[in-house]
Amino acid sequence: MYRKKITLVGGGQIGGILALLAAQKELGDIVIFDIPKAEGMVKGKALDLMQLRPHDGYDSDITGTSDWQDVVDTDVFIITAGIPRKPGMDREDLIEINLGIMQDVAKNIKKYAPKAFVIVISNPLDAMVYAFYKISGFSKNQVVGMAGALDSARFRSFIAMETGFSVQDVSCMVLGGHGDTMVPISRLATIGGVPVAKLITPERLKDIENRTRVAGGEIVKLFGNGSAFFAPAQSAIEMAESFIRDKKRVIPCASLCEGEFGINGYFIGVPTVIGSKGVEKVLEFDLNEDEKLELNKTINAVKKTVAETGL
């Protein structure tokens, strides 16, 4: 059987968990790529994961490398290359260093695997996914950013924690940029189909929305050195799985909008269908006046960060 090839560019905190989750789901064979200085680390992680195989019973091959030649024929890239936040930093503070890294990564992916589907996780996400798209010249179907999947998972978790009901039955979405201006759409949140507004007071719902907006920062503060990795990794794996298995899941993702929601030429978190063709469709729906105002704010924030890339 033909196995898909998944390359994780950046084998640090998120990269390591991505490899574990991709293997446990048997999404394909996995290459963990990192810079030469970190080659030993990714080779070690790969070997460690190979030795976990007897317990989990998966047959994915996992290798570590710092040689771009090894990414040839990759079907899906997940990019976490870059530095994470430290306490007191906004995601935007990472732009200078991570943009330089993204230049290097995008050029090499274009050279060695021009047909691949690419999921970007590196922050500031809205600018990094835009940078990858511009530098690589890939089509808009091939490039997507992981943000809304994570922000929505955080929103879902907080709603489940508040009500005590199963997180499995909580359905909701967060749109917009991956920063403090993101837009949790509480109006459409449900638990088992029951509108969340029937189950949580407006005041508590506002608190939950606000906690969602700064949920990444809450973890950065607790860690003191680095940012979240378990939930970000699983969020990206769900996107990769939808592509590999052509599931056509509808996931809030940073997708290139060309008119949808009145947005033009920017990657913004919107409900996105991911299937074997990559980003297959953005699902539009009517926003109310408050949501439109909030979306406008987030678009302006994204435009500002993107402008800093000079691309």
Ligand code: APR
């Ligand atoms: N090519 C490949 N890998 C690179 C490159 C490059 N040019 N430059 C840096 N890296 C690698 C680092 O060597 C490191 O192993 O990227 C990895 C990043 O791992 P961590 O520092 O552990 O960061 P992580 O927590 O995984 O977060 C990565 O995702 O969520 C975002 O804000 C976060 O931008 C950060 C990224």
